Amino acid sequence: MILAEKIMEERKKNGWSQEELAEKLSVSRQAVSKWESAQSIPDLQRVIQLSEIFGVSTDYLLKDECETPQPIEGVEPSDKDFPLKKVSVEDANDFMEVRKKNAPKIAAAVAACIVSPSVLIFLAGLSEAQIGNISEGVAASVGLVCLLGFVAAAVFTFIFCGMQTKRFEFLENECFETAYGVEGLAKEKLKNYEGTFTRGIAVGVVLCIVAAIPLLVAACMDAPDAVCTSFVSLLLILVACGVYMIIRVGMIKGSYDILLQEGDYTISEKKLKKKSDAFSGAYWCIATAIYLGWSFWTMRWDFTWIIWPVAGVLFAAVSGIFRAVMQNEKKKIE
Known part of the structure; x- marks a missing residue:
């Protein structure tokens, strides 16, 4: 693989968008895009930065014949190194x-x-x-x-x-x-x-x-x-x-x-979506249980339907708070 393909592959393995990688390198997104499309080549300083950020050696990035990432000493491999579809x-x-x-x-x-x-x-x-x-x-x-x-x-x-x-x-x-x-x-x-x-x-x-x-x-x-x-x-x-x-x-x-x-x-959004989907399923199951319980208890089916519009509006707010909390937790870990 050439350098452009390796930069793209390592970026996606880490779940970063081009904008996120550009921020870590203090460059523009267009610069990262040009590197990945082989329209330009990063200078030596940027290659060293990429090596440190990705946790691989500079030899792996620069040598086309190196197909397997060579980790930097002191950097432990993670589950991000598993092959992707x-x-x-x-x-x-x-x-x-x-x-x-x-x-x-x-x-x-x-x-x-x-x-x-x-x-x-x-x-x-x-x-x-x-x-x-x-x-x-x-x-x-x-x-x-x-x-x-x-x-x-x-x-x-x-x-x-x-x-x-x-x-x-x-x-x-x-x-x-x-x-x-x-x-x-x-x-x-x-x-x-x-x-x-x-x-x-x-x-x-x-x-x-x-x-x-x-x-x-x-x-x-x-x-x-x-x-x-x-x-x-x-x-x-x-x-x-x-x-x-x-x-x-x-x-x-x-x-x-x-x-x-x-x-x-984005990869980060997909990971967040898996967690939010589990939350959504639990939320609507609880809402349904409350609706059925209240309806059978009071037998006021003509009135208890009000739960659904309230639950819908509340879901938007609670879902937004949930996503914000998860994103903050991710930033703390990083």
Whole structure:
């Protein structure tokens, strides 16, 4: 291996991003990027620093024929030296292609879940306003059939797409190495996609914001209940369109971040995610137990549902505190 490949390999073994390694060396991220892409070579002082930081000898870094890291005396080997899964160019292309094909499907499935109650709400409004001779029973029946149909189609899509991407799950959850050319390929695709991603996020966010305007205007003008109910359905449809745009472009960009192990997919973030996932599972089990216990004790099922929105808001706060504490503990150890 050449020096560029060794720097990249050792950095990933230690779970550092290019920014984190650059901070340790007091250089720019661009400098580290150029070293890893063999566009430039670090000077002797930087090589010595890299040797000390990685815990390997300078001979290993500088001699291409040295394939096995030679530890510095006094530095004990750690579990970071165990071999990692290696992702080839073919695997990377397959992963990006599958994500690109599944992105609109997953986005449409999420949008279907959001829009699923819109027919029920719309027909219920017409029935209440006695428009179109629609009885309450017909409105409820047709609305529920549409709701369950949308949800069933969405669940089928989630399962189908999940089975297709199952073999790539380790990319999101585990540390891995990339073969020569994978990082450059992902960076090039990410660079070309940035414009599309920005536009998609912007359009999606704007749609979610303006979705409430018709309903707010109708409420301010004291519009009939049937009109307000119709605008609730319109709100759900517009929000669904916005979420579709956000998820579609987000999944495609996410595939590049996953291969580059950047953003939410750095090695340190993956390690933190494993701990936070265990916390999340315990949290929601406790929330469910409280809900069921309170509901059966009081038999006030019409009121105890309030636990879920409270638990959702509280989870965001508690999860943020948990992650902050874990990051502080990591810094103390380092």
